[in-house]
Amino acid sequence: MNRTKPISGELLKLxxxxxxxxVEYGLDFFPQVFEVCDYDTINILAAQGGFPNRYxxxxxxxxxxxxxxxxxxGLQKIYEMVINTDPCYAxxxxxxxxxxxxxxxxxxxxxxxxxxxxxxxxxxxRKMMDVMANHGTKIRRYQEKYGHDxxxxxxxxxxxxxxxxDINELFETPEVKRRRTEIISQDVKERSDGEYLNDDxxxxxxxFMRSKERAGKKETTQKKNLDEVEAPKEFAQLYSKRDIMxxxxxxxxxxxxxxxxxxILREEAYYFLPQRITKIMNEGWASYWHSRVxxxxxxxxxxxxxxxxxxxxxxxxxKQQINPYKVGIELMRDIEYRWNxxxxxxxxxxxxxxxxxxxWDKKLxxxxxxxxxxxxxxxxxxxxxxxxxxxFCERQxxxxxxxxxxxxxxxxxxxxxxxxxxxLLSQLTNFGxxxxxxxxxxxxxxxxxxxxxxxxxxxxDANFAQETLKNxxxxxxxxxxxATKYEDKEVVFQFDGKEFKVI
Amino acid sequence: xxHPIKRDHARFRKIIKGRIRDNLRKYVSEANQIVPKGSDKxxxxxxxxDIPRFKFGDKSQGGTGQxxxxxxxxxxxxxxxxxxxxxxxxxxxxxxxxxEVDLSLDELAKILGEELELPNIEPKGKKSLQSVxxxxxxxxxxxxxxxxxxxxxYKQALKRQIAMDTYDPLDPKVVPIRxxxxxxxxxxxxxxxNAAVVIYMMDVSGSMGDEQKEIVRTExxxxxxxxxxxxxxxxxxxxxxxxxxxxxxxxxxxxxxxxGGTLISSAFNLCKEIIENxxxxxxxxxxxxxxxxxxxxxxxxxKMCLELLDNFLLPVSNSFCYGQVESRYGSGQFYKDLVAKxxxxxxxxxxxKIKNKDGILDSIKEFLGKGK
Numbered sequence: 001m002n003r004t005k006p007i008s009g010e011l012l013k014l015x016x017x018x019x020x021x022x023v024e025y026g027l028d029f030f031p032q033v034f035e036v037c038d039y040d041t042i043n044i045l046a047a048q049g050g051f052p053n054r055y056x057x058x059x060x061x062x063x064x065x066x067x068x069x070x071x072x073x074g075l076q077k078i079y080e081m082v083i084n085t086d087p088c089y090a091x092x093x094x095x096x097x098x099x100x101x102x103x104x105x106x107x108x109x110x111x112x113x114x115x116x117x118x119x120x121x122x123x124x125x126r127k128m129m130d131v132m133a134n135h136g137t138k139i140r141r142y143q144e145k146y147g148h149d150x151x152x153x154x155x156x157x158x159x160x161x162x163x164x165x166d167i168n169e170l171f172e173t174p175e176v177k178r179r180r181t182e183i184i185s186q187d188v189k190e191r192s193d194g195e196y197l198n199d200d201x202x203x204x205x206x207x208f209m210r211s212k213e214r215a216g217k218k219e220t221t222q223k224k225n226l227d228e229v230e231a232p233k234e235f236a237q238l239y240s241k242r243d244i245m246x247x248x249x250x251x252x253x254x255x256x257x258x259x260x261x262x263x264i265l266r267e268e269a270y271y272f273l274p275q276r277i278t279k280i281m282n283e284g285w286a287s288y289w290h291s292r293v294x295x296x297x298x299x300x301x302x303x304x305x306x307x308x309x310x311x312x313x314x315x316x317x318x319k320q321q322i323n324p325y326k327v328g329i330e331l332m333r334d335i336e337y338r339w340n341x342x343x344x345x346x347x348x349x350x351x352x353x354x355x356x357x358x359x360w361d362k363k364l365x366x367x368x369x370x371x372x373x374x375x376x377x378x379x380x381x382x383x384x385x386x387x388x389x390x391x392f393c394e395r396q397x398x399x400x401x402x403x404x405x406x407x408x409x410x411x412x413x414x415x416x417x418x419x420x421x422x423x424l425l426s427q428l429t430n431f432g433x434x435x436x437x438x439x440x441x442x443x444x445x446x447x448x449x450x451x452x453x454x455x456x457x458x459x460x461d462a463n464f465a466q467e468t469l470k471n472x473x474x475x476x477x478x479x480x481x482x483a484t485k486y487e488d489k490e491v492v493f494q495f496d497g498k499e500f501k502v503i
Numbered sequence: 504x505x506h507p508i509k510r511d512h513a514r515f516r517k518i519i520k521g522r523i524r525d526n527l528r529k530y531v532s533e534a535n536q537i538v539p540k541g542s543d544k545x546x547x548x549x550x551x552x553d554i555p556r557f558k559f560g561d562k563s564q565g566g567t568g569q570x571x572x573x574x575x576x577x578x579x580x581x582x583x584x585x586x587x588x589x590x591x592x593x594x595x596x597x598x599x600x601x602x603e604v605d606l607s608l609d610e611l612a613k614i615l616g617e618e619l620e621l622p623n624i625e626p627k628g629k630k631s632l633q634s635v636x637x638x639x640x641x642x643x644x645x646x647x648x649x650x651x652x653x654x655x656x657y658k659q660a661l662k663r664q665i666a667m668d669t670y671d672p673l674d675p676k677v678v679p680i681r682x683x684x685x686x687x688x689x690x691x692x693x694x695x696x697n698a699a700v701v702i703y704m705m706d707v708s709g710s711m712g713d714e715q716k717e718i719v720r721t722e723x724x725x726x727x728x729x730x731x732x733x734x735x736x737x738x739x740x741x742x743x744x745x746x747x748x749x750x751x752x753x754x755x756x757x758x759x760x761x762x763g764g765t766l767i768s769s770a771f772n773l774c775k776e777i778i779e780n781x782x783x784x785x786x787x788x789x790x791x792x793x794x795x796x797x798x799x800x801x802x803x804x805x806k807m808c809l810e811l812l813d814n815f816l817l818p819v820s821n822s823f824c825y826g827q828v829e830s831r832y833g834s835g836q837f838y839k840d841l842v843a844k845x846x847x848x849x850x851x852x853x854x855x856k857i858k859n860k861d862g863i864l865d866s867i868k869e870f871l872g873k874g875k
Contacts, residue, residue: 048508160556163558317568321566399567401578407577410565412578433557460558461558462560464555482557
């Protein structure tokens with residue numbers, strides 16, 4: 001059953017109109033496909049990260065459950081889903097009213113342009129729709145072969161490590177990735193001693209593996225000897241030490257289907273990574289453009305109030321959390337304004353007359369050009385680092401807050417520019433996830449695994465760390481250790497399969 | 504075919520039901536955990552079952568926000584609705600991720616039944632209660648669009664077109680018009696059912712404190728849940744008593760605090776009256792429950808109670824259940840008297856002592872475990 005259908009009639013006309021404006025403004029995007037669907041379908045899509053086909057797993061069911069409830073109770077509504085593919089697919093909710101559809105379309109063209117041009121997206125697979133569907137088929141097949149519960153349980157364990165990624169790997173070219181997969185598939189093959197040919201994999205794949213076997217025979221025998229002596233060094237060459245899933249594929253005692261599943265989950269995690277490190281920019285960029293397109297071109301005079309209402313709703317920012325839409329759009333506008341007036345560079349920065357600074361105008365008009373450059377080369381961290389200014393913080397009334405144990409509540413800490421910037425940056429560092437590295441795969445010379453948490457001021461949640469170590473143990477099958485700092489003390493958490501210890 | 508996510512959803516539901524089952528004791532002993540929503544739905548709160556990851560502790564993190572205010576002003580103007588006041592957990596930056604799970608009465612009762620290994624009840628008597636059920640078995644010419652019967656509509660359109668000679672077999676287009684539309688419509692049917700009535704009696708004399716009442720309340724919630732899952736239509740009556748007894752509604756039953764002496768026979772008498780007036784024992788499955796702290800005014804009254812039980816209540820009811828809630832003032836004498844008369848394992852008189860909230864689950868099992 002087709003749950004989505006291509007737009008037609010008035011919506012199609014609208015699409016062409018908006019696309020015309022986008023081109024006029026100089027946006028550069030993949031071919032855009034809009035489809036409409038009902039709320040149930042959009043909840044499904046949202047639960048599945050925007051994709052119509054994913055591997056089977058209960059977490060999608062959970063997200064779907066929560067989204068459906070949110071919609072039923074009127075707490076939240078998803079207007080649109082857009083995914084980073086070529087052509088770029090976007091789903092509109094059928095019951096959106098006319099103004100909503102206009103905003104959403106204009107917004108989507110902003111995202112599309114960003115997906116296509118931002119450097120961090122340069123190596124993402126744009127055929128991910130097919131890849132995801134294939135992953136689903138593969139995992140379903142494993143489930144049939146090895147049992148649903150076993151496979152789902154294994155996926156649970158691996159998803160525990162899904163956030164331990166190395167953003168530098170985003171710049172790996174497909175060629176590097178291919179080389180690596182080759183080396184590993186040889187490795188795995190060595191380990192499984194030829195039994196791999198008895199399964200039901202496709203003829204093409206078997207032939208491919210056989211040819212690799214012939215070609216790599218000499219190399220692998222040598223490598224095998226090396227493996228026994230210096231396994232830890234080997235992984236450093238293949239995967240970054242922050243790429244925990246990659247490390248496990250290569251070094252953990254896994255069966256072939258298991259390493260295949262880790263590979264699948266790893267690939268999907270890396271696919272979503274660019275979106276996680278450009279949330280502020282991406283939403284800011286898209287919001288900037290929907291606002292421009294709407295107010296300067298697409299809006300009918302009678303729709304202005306409704307647009308303002310909807311736009312304000314999207315931009316609302318609470319005291320407890322920054323809203324990426326709001327910070328993003330305001331920063332983009334600020335950059336445009338500053339570069340239009342030449343409010344940057346040595347001369348401006350060294351000017352000490354506040355009045356002169358306030359009315360600074362060199363009539364450069366480089367704003368538009370500048371924000372296009374910004375959207376090309378930055379991610380959220382460099383974006384904030386480079387363009388957040390004291391004036392901006394003051395104007396936007398930003399502050400930092402912290403927990404006050406005496407009153408048992410969170411309180412405003414400071415409105416100091418550097419503190420705010422520091423806080424924002426540390427929240428964004430490593431896409432807001434703890435930085436964890438493989439430190440030793442033969443810890444204490446007992447084949448134990450040692451991970452190092454690079455501590456920059458914030459402790460890990462001990463309960464979660466414990467549960468995660470349990471899952472890691474399941475994959476590593478030997479005791480696993482995590483070195484970190486907890487309540488100002490250097491500690492090593494260990495899980496040895498039975499109990500959780502602090503060394 | 505349904506979207507594959509429905510299978511993921513079913514998996515998810517299965518997992519959380521397993522969680523509820525594992526933690527059933529906690530849910531049962533902590534009151535107000537499970538909130539009824541409408542007549543046959545319940546909301547069950549549970550900690551997030553998200554996959555564990557290395558993540559930052561919430562407290563030390565803090566964050567950034569936007570708005571007016573000076574250093575030291577709270578950023579969480581009101582208490583976090585998810586946080587339990589007094590637990591020191593209130594007000595996280597993002598709000599705590601908690602799941603709220605909706606379960607139907609049948610699902611919840613099934614969990615209870617599986618966990619306690621409760622047998623299904625074998626109703627006595629014949630199916631005698633008439634209840635009217637609406638079933639969509641008929642076809643009507645009007646109705647809401649959501650009930651439109653497409654096949655019948657097109658059949659009708661085809662008939663009309665053939666009759667009007669506008670149907671061309673070579674170009675078989677059938678276009679229904681307003682008049683052709685057919686809708687599913689309901690037929691009312693009378694079904695016969697087993698009827699059941701639960702009569703709760705509670706001692707509200709001075710010695711029964713709030714905690715004791717809370718225990719009774721929780722216990723009756725679960726007992727109702729189980730019986731409702733076993734009988735489609737069930738009536739519930741409430742009696743409170745100290746030295747005299749009166750029938751009350753549910754709210755009063757759990758709220759009232761009386762004082763004074765205790766004459767249990769007064770409740771039994773009223774119970775007898777209710778049964779005689781409204782419920783023919785040949786047609787109804789009757790479940791009298793009595794909760795008290797075991798104090799009775801006099802041995803004479805206890806004797807009267809036992810007579811009432813023997814002569815009337817026991818013959819007419821499926822089983823008579825007595826739950827004794829431990830209290831500081833209660834002597835627990837009534838329990839001893841009942842044991843002396845009927846023994847610990849009587850089929851007709853089911854006795855249970857409820858020490859505290861943690862004892863509720865076991866007590867439920869004692870009451871319902873016999874399948875009566």
